[in-house]
Amino acid sequence: GAVVSQHPSWVICKSGTSVKIECRSLDFQATTMFWYRQFPKQSLMLMATSNEGSKATYEQGVEKDKFLINHASLTLSTLTVTSAHPEDSSFYICSAGRGVTRTDTQYFGPGTRLTVL
Amino acid sequence: AQRVTQPEKLLSVFKGAPVELKCNYSYSGSPELFWYVQYSRQRLQLLLRHISRESIKGFTADLNKGETSFHLKKPFAQEEDSAMYYCALLSGGYNKLIFGAGTRLAVHP
Numbered sequence: 001g002a003v004v005s006q007h008p009s010w011v012i013c014k015s016g017t018s019v020k021i022e023c024r025s026l027d028f029q030a031t032t033m034f035w036y037r038q039f040p041k042q043s044l045m046l047m048a049t050s051n052e053g054s055k056a057t058y059e060q061g062v063e064k065d066k067f068l069i070n071h072a073s074l075t076l077s078t079l080t081v082t083s084a085h086p087e088d089s090s091f092y093i094c095s096a097g098r099g100v101t102r103t104d105t106q107y108f109g110p111g112t113r114l115t116v117l
Numbered sequence: 118a119q120r121v122t123q124p125e126k127l128l129s130v131f132k133g134a135p136v137e138l139k140c141n142y143s144y145s146g147s148p149e150l151f152w153y154v155q156y157s158r159q160r161l162q163l164l165l166r167h168i169s170r171e172s173i174k175g176f177t178a179d180l181n182k183g184e185t186s187f188h189l190k191k192p193f194a195q196e197e198d199s200a201m202y203y204c205a206l207l208s209g210g211y212n213k214l215i216f217g218a219g220t221r222l223a224v225h226p
Contacts, residue, residue: 004160034213038144043203043218044161093161106214108161 003031006109023094029074123217138189140204149207
């Protein structure tokens, strides 16, 4: 149990276009979902936290108008990279928390590799 | 400032040797710490958490508040332990995790 999927697993797009990445919790309801980005050979950096039905909380330095997050249901969150540029190329990973307490485990998706040409 | 430091980018050992992956943290308050592992071409998965005081795949980690450390140890490394290991600190509300830079463990035959 506790599987998180991401779609697509990889995407290549032209500069200036928008890309949507989906994160789904397949067998549980996720009260909170998180979006990370990971540059090659670097650690995961939290971009934003989203709770179902409310606005996402963005980390300092993350442009909320560029990285649009929607958490419309307890099993789906989407990250839209608007007007993508080559510097947005990265590995984007989501995670989902199943419970409501701080110590509940986060389950990670397999990641989406975005390449912007 | 809340921070997790993993000083070693790469730890290379031979099979059967003891392993210690270092993790130090900076946090005001009572920390909650985790070790995550990422095997080649697989997703990040939880290895263990300090509140559980458990041993997973032979790994253990003890929280040392005096030294602000949460080092990961295994007495006898196996080749299948080769992976990327991340130490993480739970921060603030919403189960927010702060990750260290990660240490790549390479276990040679």
